[in-house]
Amino acid sequence: MSTSDGWLAAALVPLLALVPVLWRIAYGSPKDRLIGQNLTSLLAGLALLLAARGFHRTSYNDVALVVSVLGPTGTLIYARFLDVLPDSRLVRWTALVGVPATVLPLCVATGPGRAMVKLLLIGAMLIAGSVVTSASGGKGGVTA
Amino acid sequence: MSARARLWIFLVGAAGFAVLFAAACIDLPAFGTVPHPYGVRAVRAALSHHTSNVIASVNFDLRAFDTLGEETILFSAVLGTVVLLRQARDEHRKDPEPAVVHPRVRRFALLTLACALLVGLYVIAHGQISPGGGFQGGVVAATALHLLYIAADYRALERVRPLTLYEIGEAAGEAAYVITGLAAVLAGSAFLANVLPFGTLAALSSGGTVPVLNAAVGLEVTSGIVVLLARFLDQAVEIEEPGEDDGGPWDSGDSGGNGDEQRERA
Amino acid sequence: MTDALIVVALLLVAGAATAAVLNRDPVRQALVLSFLGLSLALLFTFLQAPDVALSQLAVGSAVTPLMILLTVRKVRRRPGSDDGADKPAGRGR
Numbered sequence: 491m492s493t494s495d496g497w498l499a500a501a502l503v504p505l506l507a508l509v510p511v512l513w514r515i516a517y518g519s520p521k522d523r524l525i526g527q528n529l530t531s532l533l534a535g536l537a538l539l540l541a542a543r544g545f546h547r548t549s550y551n552d553v554a555l556v557v558s559v560l561g562p563t564g565t566l567i568y569a570r571f572l573d574v575l576p577d578s579r580l581v582r583w584t585a586l587v588g589v590p591a592t593v594l595p596l597c598v599a600t601g602p603g604r605a606m607v608k609l610l611l612i613g614a615m616l617i618a619g620s621v622v623t624s625a626s627g628g629k630g631g632v633t634a
Numbered sequence: 635m636s637a638r639a640r641l642w643i644f645l646v647g648a649a650g651f652a653v654l655f656a657a658a659c660i661d662l663p664a665f666g667t668v669p670h671p672y673g674v675r676a677v678r679a680a681l682s683h684h685t686s687n688v689i690a691s692v693n694f695d696l697r698a699f700d701t702l703g704e705e706t707i708l709f710s711a712v713l714g715t716v717v718l719l720r721q722a723r724d725e726h727r728k729d730p731e732p733a734v735v736h737p738r739v740r741r742f743a744l745l746t747l748a749c750a751l752l753v754g755l756y757v758i759a760h761g762q763i764s765p766g767g768g769f770q771g772g773v774v775a776a777t778a779l780h781l782l783y784i785a786a787d788y789r790a791l792e793r794v795r796p797l798t799l800y801e802i803g804e805a806a807g808e809a810a811y812v813i814t815g816l817a818a819v820l821a822g823s824a825f826l827a828n829v830l831p832f833g834t835l836a837a838l839s840s841g842g843t844v845p846v847l848n849a850a851v852g853l854e855v856t857s858g859i860v861v862l863l864a865r866f867l868d869q870a871v872e873i874e875e876p877g878e879d880d881g882g883p884w885d886s887g888d889s890g891g892n893g894d895e896q897r898e899r900a
Numbered sequence: 901m902t903d904a905l906i907v908v909a910l911l912l913v914a915g916a917a918t919a920a921v922l923n924r925d926p927v928r929q930a931l932v933l934s935f936l937g938l939s940l941a942l943l944f945t946f947l948q949a950p951d952v953a954l955s956q957l958a959v960g961s962a963v964t965p966l967m968i969l970l971t972v973r974k975v976r977r978r979p980g981s982d983d984g985a986d987k988p989a990g991r992g993r
Contacts, residue, residue: 498901505908505942508935512912515935516919516928523931531961534938538945541905549764550950552757553941553957556774559750560961563777564934566743566784567962571969572927575739615749622742689951757954765950773958780966859963870970875978 497544497599504533504540504588521576524568528581528623531561535616536592539609543596548605551612558612562619569623578624585620589613684832685841690762694847698826702811705851709808712858719865721873730871733787743785750778758852762841768848772855779860788871797864800857807854814846902946909943930968937961 508530515526535557542550569575593613597606663670680691693701721727735743754775761767783791815826823829826843833840916936923929937960944953 493902495901498905502901502904502908505905505912508912508939509915512915512919512932512935515931516916516923523928527931527934530935530938534942537942541942541945544901545948547950550945552760552765553945553950553953555753556757556770556954556957557938557941557961559746559753560774560777560957562742563746563750563781563784564961564965566739566781567966567969568931569739570784571973575736618742619746622738625738687951766954767951770951770954770958773955773963777958777962780962863963863966866967866970870974870977 492546494544494546497540500592501537501540501544504537507533508537520572521574524565524572524574525576525578525581525624527568528561528565528578528620529584531557531564532581532585532588532616532620535561535612536588539592539596539612543599548600551605551608554612555608555615558615558619561616562623565619565623575623581620581624585617585624589617589620681835683828683842683844684835685762685844686836687762687764687767689765690767690841690844690848693767694761694844694851695828695842698815698828698843698847701847701851702815702826705808705811705854708858709804709854712804712862715862715865719869721868722875724876725873726876727872728874730788730792732789735785735787740785743781747778747781747785750781751775754778754856758848759838759845761848762844763836763838768851768853769855772852773859775852775856776859776863780863783867788867791867795860795864797861800860800864803857804854804861807850807852807857810850810853811847814843814850818843905946906943909939909946912939913943926968926972930965930972933968934961934965937964 511526511529511533514522515530518526535554538554538557539551542548542554566575590613593609596609600606600609676692676696677688679696680686680688683691683695685691685695754771754773754777757766757771757774758768759771761771779795780791782794818827818829819825821829826847828842828844830842830846832842839845913936916932916939920929920932920936923932937956941953941957941960944950944956
């Protein structure tokens with residue numbers, strides 16, 4: 491099966507970024523762990539999108555679609571039980587810079603069509619999820 | 635047993651496993667290159683039944699009987715949980731505490747609820763075309779409902795979740811799978827044989843019985859997971875054992891299960 | 901290139917699984933388990949098995965953590981359990 495090495499090499503970037511995140515989840519403070527959990531789903535979503543393109547399989551984008559809805563859900567579940575939803579500039583900026591930097595080139599490569607709409611949707615969900623779960627708010631952002 | 639003895643037992647076991655595993659791996663075909671005879675035949679069979687997702691064809695057509703077994707495993711597991719986590723005679727129920735959620739989180743959770751439900755249904759409906767199917771989509775849809783618990787509190791979730799309906803749904807999903815199989819027998823073929831028209835390849839209605847069985851599994855899994863989580867939520871939020879500390883408000887001061895952090899802070 | 905992705909994903913899976921064993925607190929383990937689930941999903945996708953990746957994601961990213969956290973909460977609330985003793989101190993904050 492033919493693959494595009496350029497896209498797969500790009501997928502390696504978010505994948506390698508997961509290594510320090512694992513360290514934070516395993517040994518960090520409670521806030522660090524939740525930020526790490528949040529970052530994990532964001533980076534995994536980006537890696538999956540790039541890998542789908544690298545393998546020339548648009549249907550693999552469904553995996554990223556599921557990550558984009560269930561990732562923030564997982565973060566909110568942890569936030570509910572740990573009673574903390576930390577404000578994190580790292581997550582916010584990773585989402586605001588990383589998602590467009592990934593999704594826009596993918597859209598250009600895909601061309602207009604249903605696949606592009608789905609890509610934009612996944613990108614929007616990833617950004618929305620990361621921004622909402624990392625913005626500062628009263629009392630850690632969980633309760634009003 | 636001392637830690638030292640346990641370490642030794644582990645090391646001996648790990649060494650034995652490593653030897654056997656290495657021996658088993660030597661005879662495997664080379665990684666990712668040689669076309670496997672089963673793979674070639676499965677792809678041919680899937681395409682002849684107009685199912686573009688070969689995995690769905692294997693799960694719901696070629697090996698539909700295996701999937702019936704897997705579905706029954708989930709069904710009985712949920713049944714077992716319902717029996718185990720029922721309210722005992724000496725336990726009493728208290729009303730769950732209302733929770734205060736940040737408006738931003740609430741709005742986002744409700745939006746995600748709609749999106750996740752849609753994604754779940756999409757994954758179930760497209761099982762025969764693209765990756766996914768009844769199980770994957772069913773779990774996503776069931777998770778979506780529980781976003782209501784995140785957006786508001788347990789009482790809000792209980793209001794939109796008539797549990798009896800989901801218990802019926804779970805049984806109906808399991809029954810629908812068996813009935814689809816028996817319908818094939820009535821049509822003069824084998825149990826769970828693919829007797830419906832195959833349709834056009836890669837269309838939503840392709841694959842004959844594959845989408846029907848997918849929908850049955852989707853119904854069973856969605857309802858099953860909802861019932862399963864309901865039992866866990868009841869136990870953690872509502873049911874109290876005699877003498878159990880009635881605790882602070884569920885969603886404010888005391889946080890569930892971070893005794894570790896409290897110790898760290900102390 | 902695919903091999904590089906698979907190797908990194910395999911290392912992530914091995915690292916996360918080891919970290920889950922080495923951690924003793926169930927809540928922390930749940931978080932590491934979420935990470936393990938996501939890295940497994942990545943590995944399955946790189947191995948061209950998106951169906952399995954989807955199953956792993958669906959189960960691992962929200963349902964399993966919710967079940968673990970609810971169980972931990974129930975067990976810690978039980979009278980006489982070791983962790984229950986921490987609660988009065990925790991409620992004061």
